[in-house]
Amino acid sequence: MSHIDVVQAAEPWSAERVLALAPDVPAQRAAQLLIGDSRWSDSGAESDLVWGRSRGSASAPYQCIATLGEHPAYHCSCPSRKVPCKHVLALLLRWAAGKVAAAEPPAWVHDWSLRQAARTARREAVAGKPREVNPKTVARRADRVAAGMSELDRWLADQVASGIAGLTTVGYEPFDTLAARLVDAQARGAAGLVRRLAGAAVSGDPERLVTELALLRLLAAGYARLDELPPPLAATVASRVGIPVSRDEVLATPPVPDAWAVLGIRDEIDDQLSSRRVWLRGCGTGRMALVLSFAGPGQSLPIDFTVGTVVEADLCYYPGATPLRALVAGRAGTVCAGPEAPEPPADPIAGALDSWAAALAGDPWLDRWPVLLAAVHPTTTHLVEADGTALPVRGEHWPLIAAAGGRACRVMGEYGPAGIRPISAFVDGRVVEL
Amino acid sequence: MTTWSEVVAAALVGTDRRPAAGGAVGLLDSAAALGLRRRAGVDAAHDVALPEPAPPDQAPLASAAATARLAGLLDPFTSIDGRGAETRLELVDEWLEAGRLAAGELLPALLDLGRRHRRLRPALLAAGGERGRWLAAQRADWRYLLGEADERELTEPWDLAPIGRRIGHLTAVRRRDPAAGRELLESTWDEEGADDRSALLGTLDIGLSTADQELLERALDDPRREVRGTALDLLARLPNSRYGARMAGRARTCLRIGAHRVDVRPPGQCDLGMQRDGVTPRAPAGVGQRAWWLEEVLARTPMATWGTPDDLLRLPLPDEWAGVVRRGLGRAAAAQGNGEWAAALVDRLWPEATAAQRPDDRLLLEALYEALPEQQRAERAADVLRNDPGRATAAGVERLLELCPRPWPAGLADAALAAIAVLVRGGASTWRLAGLVTLAGTRLPLALAGHAGAAALAGHAGAAGGAALAGSAGGVSTVDAVYRMREAFAQDRPADPRLGTLDQLTDVLRFRQEMHEELAK
Numbered sequence: 001m002s003h004i005d006v007v008q009a010a011e012p013w014s015a016e017r018v019l020a021l022a023p024d025v026p027a028q029r030a031a032q033l034l035i036g037d038s039r040w041s042d043s044g045a046e047s048d049l050v051w052g053r054s055r056g057s058a059s060a061p062y063q064c065i066a067t068l069g070e071h072p073a074y075h076c077s078c079p080s081r082k083v084p085c086k087h088v089l090a091l092l093l094r095w096a097a098g099k100v101a102a103a104e105p106p107a108w109v110h111d112w113s114l115r116q117a118a119r120t121a122r123r124e125a126v127a128g129k130p131r132e133v134n135p136k137t138v139a140r141r142a143d144r145v146a147a148g149m150s151e152l153d154r155w156l157a158d159q160v161a162s163g164i165a166g167l168t169t170v171g172y173e174p175f176d177t178l179a180a181r182l183v184d185a186q187a188r189g190a191a192g193l194v195r196r197l198a199g200a201a202v203s204g205d206p207e208r209l210v211t212e213l214a215l216l217r218l219l220a221a222g223y224a225r226l227d228e229l230p231p232p233l234a235a236t237v238a239s240r241v242g243i244p245v246s247r248d249e250v251l252a253t254p255p256v257p258d259a260w261a262v263l264g265i266r267d268e269i270d271d272q273l274s275s276r277r278v279w280l281r282g283c284g285t286g287r288m289a290l291v292l293s294f295a296g297p298g299q300s301l302p303i304d305f306t307v308g309t310v311v312e313a314d315l316c317y318y319p320g321a322t323p324l325r326a327l328v329a330g331r332a333g334t335v336c337a338g339p340e341a342p343e344p345p346a347d348p349i350a351g352a353l354d355s356w357a358a359a360l361a362g363d364p365w366l367d368r369w370p371v372l373l374a375a376v377h378p379t380t381t382h383l384v385e386a387d388g389t390a391l392p393v394r395g396e397h398w399p400l401i402a403a404a405g406g407r408a409c410r411v412m413g414e415y416g417p418a419g420i421r422p423i424s425a426f427v428d429g430r431v432v433e434l
Numbered sequence: 435m436t437t438w439s440e441v442v443a444a445a446l447v448g449t450d451r452r453p454a455a456g457g458a459v460g461l462l463d464s465a466a467a468l469g470l471r472r473r474a475g476v477d478a479a480h481d482v483a484l485p486e487p488a489p490p491d492q493a494p495l496a497s498a499a500a501t502a503r504l505a506g507l508l509d510p511f512t513s514i515d516g517r518g519a520e521t522r523l524e525l526v527d528e529w530l531e532a533g534r535l536a537a538g539e540l541l542p543a544l545l546d547l548g549r550r551h552r553r554l555r556p557a558l559l560a561a562g563g564e565r566g567r568w569l570a571a572q573r574a575d576w577r578y579l580l581g582e583a584d585e586r587e588l589t590e591p592w593d594l595a596p597i598g599r600r601i602g603h604l605t606a607v608r609r610r611d612p613a614a615g616r617e618l619l620e621s622t623w624d625e626e627g628a629d630d631r632s633a634l635l636g637t638l639d640i641g642l643s644t645a646d647q648e649l650l651e652r653a654l655d656d657p658r659r660e661v662r663g664t665a666l667d668l669l670a671r672l673p674n675s676r677y678g679a680r681m682a683g684r685a686r687t688c689l690r691i692g693a694h695r696v697d698v699r700p701p702g703q704c705d706l707g708m709q710r711d712g713v714t715p716r717a718p719a720g721v722g723q724r725a726w727w728l729e730e731v732l733a734r735t736p737m738a739t740w741g742t743p744d745d746l747l748r749l750p751l752p753d754e755w756a757g758v759v760r761r762g763l764g765r766a767a768a769a770q771g772n773g774e775w776a777a778a779l780v781d782r783l784w785p786e787a788t789a790a791q792r793p794d795d796r797l798l799l800e801a802l803y804e805a806l807p808e809q810q811r812a813e814r815a816a817d818v819l820r821n822d823p824g825r826a827t828a829a830g831v832e833r834l835l836e837l838c839p840r841p842w843p844a845g846l847a848d849a850a851l852a853a854i855a856v857l858v859r860g861g862a863s864t865w866r867l868a869g870l871v872t873l874a875g876t877r878l879p880l881a882l883a884g885h886a887g888a889a890a891l892a893g894h895a896g897a898a899g900g901a902a903l904a905g906s907a908g909g910v911s912t913v914d915a916v917y918r919m920r921e922a923f924a925q926d927r928p929a930d931p932r933l934g935t936l937d938q939l940t941d942v943l944r945f946r947q948e949m950h951e952e953l954a955k
Contacts (some may be wrong), residue, residue: 006934015708025506025509026509028506029509032945032948033941033944033945034941035944036917036937036940036941036944037919038917038921038924038936038940039932039936039937051790054455055934055937103782135450141575152460153924156458156462157457157459158463158464160445160448160451160458160460160461161448161450161451161457161458162448162450163445163446163448163450163451163687164445164446164448165446165447165448167655172817206446207442207469207472208436210441210442210445210446210469211465211466211469211470211473213445213462213473214465214466214469214470215462215466215469215470216460216464217459217462217463217465217466217706218463218470218542221463254839256576282588283955303440349478353476353477353478356476357474357475360470360474361471361474362909364466377484377485378485379482379483379485380572382479382482384482384483384484384485386461388481388482388483389478389479389480390478390479390480391478392479397543397568398542398573399538399539399540399541399543400539400570401569401572402483402487402538402539402540402541402542402565403537403538403539404538405486405487405488405565405568406485406486406487406568406624407488407489417473427538430495431536432537432538432539434539
């Protein structure tokens with residue numbers, strides 16, 4: 001009996017799909033330079049396991065392994081912190097190009113895949129176990145949050161009693177102390193708002209400072225009578241204070257099926273935690289959604305969205321009076337980009353401001369809200385509609401100005417009290433990520 | 435507490451001093467309601483002026499893949515794997531020169547790059563299209579792009595326009611009607627600021643003729659050294675000028691051409707007339723005073739004074755003066771852009787320059803190469819590489835290679851690949867290889883013509899590589915050729931550090947090949 005037909009490689013991916021795994025654009029570029037035959041030796045693939053050795057700047061070649069199954073994992077002996085690193089990406093690009101032959105994994109690959117399988121099994125065991133919720137723990141936590149919030153409320157009243165003019169000159173320190181105490185009280189959300197307050201105080205704008213103080217008071221007052229609030233508003237208040245919502249709770253909400261247009265993606269790569277924000281808009285419902293994903297060190301961000309495409313999916317919104325953040329409960333696939341793809345509705349500036357006002361009514365603590373403007377002319381200071389109606393822009397955005405060339409285009413951005421921050425633009429049928 | 439401004443004022447002072455209904459908490463509650471209403475009820479700005487639209491570009495943008503590649507090249511955080519800023523710049527330049535339009539969103543980064551690197555500007559002007567010019571006009575630090583080519587009619591009076599527009603305008607006028615340009619310049623010459631005079635005078639370069647010599651002679655008495663220098667350079671290029679006649683008179687008393695030999699009599703002094711005509715009286719350290727004056731006189735004498743190069747150079751020169759005379763003639767040929775003389779002199783100067791290793795000689799040689807027609811430049815560089823690659827790299831052949839047209843013509847490409855093969859096999863140090871390989875990466879053509887490339891490699895790449903190449907008919911992809919060279923070498927010396935250098939070369943070549951495929955889409 002022959003063993004040859006036992007060893008089989010999985011259907012290779014396209015180069016685009018491989019590149020989408022990259023943690024950032026530089027890694028993509030770097031990987032494309034490393035695909036030369038001369039750099040690689042001992043490569044092979046078996047089902048969704050791919051391996052090879054790459055000669056880099058070190059004397060010994062780097063060992064690269066990737067497994068692309070349900071739980072993708074990557075390994076490379078190079079010193080890069082990116083996952084997957086350029087060597088692994090280059091290996092996968094070669095694999096996608098059919099340059100990696102099927103083979104039996106050698107010992108070093110086999111050992112790693114065993115370890116990896118054990119790690120996955122452990123993780124699943126932990127995740128599969130329904131988390132025991134101890135009612136005592138919950139009660140203790142609620143007490144601590146309540147204590148923290150009422151301390152915050154007293155602090156706010158004290159400031160206003162003695163006059164807030166002094167707050168503009170004290171620097172960040174008193175705010176940091178207060179925020180740290182709120183973190184101790186497990187009210188991380190409120191702590192974040194206190195840091196925002198510090199920004200308002202340092203800016204020296206008294207109106208902004210008064211507003212932020214009042215919003216914190218609103219949060220403390222709302223939390224004090226959480227039980228009396230209508231459920232959606234109570235959920236918003238709780239999430240703003242920092243009470244976590246479990247994934248299961250979110251997925252238990254009724255899903256919103258739609259063709260979701262991917263409007264923009266922003267990554268923040270950090271040594272500790274990388275995050276990706278994906279803004280979507282339902283072509284049928286017109287609803288905005290924000291899908292957040294995080295990756296710790298050694299993990300890569302999921303790569304399920306491409307700006308300019310439309311995705312058939314069911315989204316579940318986090319509960320709240322102004323739902324925005326959502327989870328993908330299920331997706332049917334990408335309805336491609338192009339003329340036949342559905343278009344998300346876009347708004348005039350007046351409509352976008354109405355949506356901002358409506359969003360604030362449900363969640364007064366919002367400081368930015370995604371908007372898709374239908375036809376605006378970007379200038380150094382404003383996005384201007386044909387009749388001269390305009391929104392101020394935050395910062396200078398020369399790439400946007402240059403891409404639009406003084407003509408009207410669709411612009412997606414986040415609107416906030418300081419103006420709009422452009423994230424992507426749709427010009428002459430092209431998507432421009434800013 | 436009814437209005438927002440009252441609430442803010444009370445909060446600033448404090449409810450202890452300005453009591454409010456409901457106390458501090460009551461004030462905060464009214465502030466929340468009022469502040470939120472203000473935040474939510476914000477109105478759009480009105481009557482904001484629309485931007486001036488950019489004139490439309492007729493050509494389509496480069497393909498999406500090509501655009502993405504350029505974006506990667508421009509991203510300062512992209513490491514092109516050990517490749518320096520210089521290579522990145524070459525690749526950007528190559529992209530721009532492909533004649534495709536760059537997408538608007540990339541233009542700001544390109545304009546920033548062009549501000550620092552002048553040589554990108556001509557290609558950027560084309561690849562930026564109308565959009566690029568429209569954008570450049572909006573920022574002072576990008577406006578150089580308009581100075582590059584802004585030859586449109588002036589909207590303001592000639593003497594009040596910004597210097598870039600004035601130079602552009604004068605250039606355009608000179609191109610149409612040299613006399614009108616000169617008269618325009620003369621009309622304001624005496625009022626021009628010291629900084630502008632040299633730049634404006636430089637435009638006489640276009641359509642230069644004997645008719646310009648009055649103005650140039652006047653400029654010789656200018657208090658500014660830059661202005662005198664510009665005037666001297668231009669005067670030296672005029673074939674029948676009074677200046678040329680003066681220099682020729684001096685030069686003929688120095689070099690007396692006899693039937694069988696040249697008699698050399700360097701000047702005995704440097705009088706005021708010579709100094710006005712640009713002869714620097716003080717010799718640099720290490721050069722004899724009279725020898726220096728001789729070189730200076732020859733360097734400013736019209737080449738026509740000597741007839742054809744052969745008339746002078748075939749005759750023997752006294753040994754002690756031969757070097758000085760060749761350098762003087764060399765400088766003259768370079769300054770006057772005389773290709774015929776430059777070609778004749780390069781061959782005589784190259785051995786001297788490589789043997790003596792004097793930096794001045796090197797610079798002179800480079801200047802002469804620049805005066806050569808491009809095709810000849812490449813042929814000569816190829817000869818130098820073929821004769822002795824080791825000595826060529828030691829003598830800085832890289833600078834000469836930089837002056838060759840890009841991509842390198844077939845003969846030079848073959849010579850360069852053969853030289854790399856020889857150096858790799860011969861165990862040259864990697865740093866010595868690096869200069870040649872870096873240049874080759876961005877300048878080699880992507881396809882080697884016919885059998886010449888194969889033959890060049892077969893001689894050095896070992897039997898396997900040679901046989902493989904001999905089998906391929908017609909053009910050979912350069913990436914493949916280099917890769918085979920590498921494979922053949924790796925068979926003999928699998929752990930050699932020079933393999934890394936060859937890998938680097940393959941990587942850049944492959945990058946370029948993909949880039950051109952994307953640009954062709």
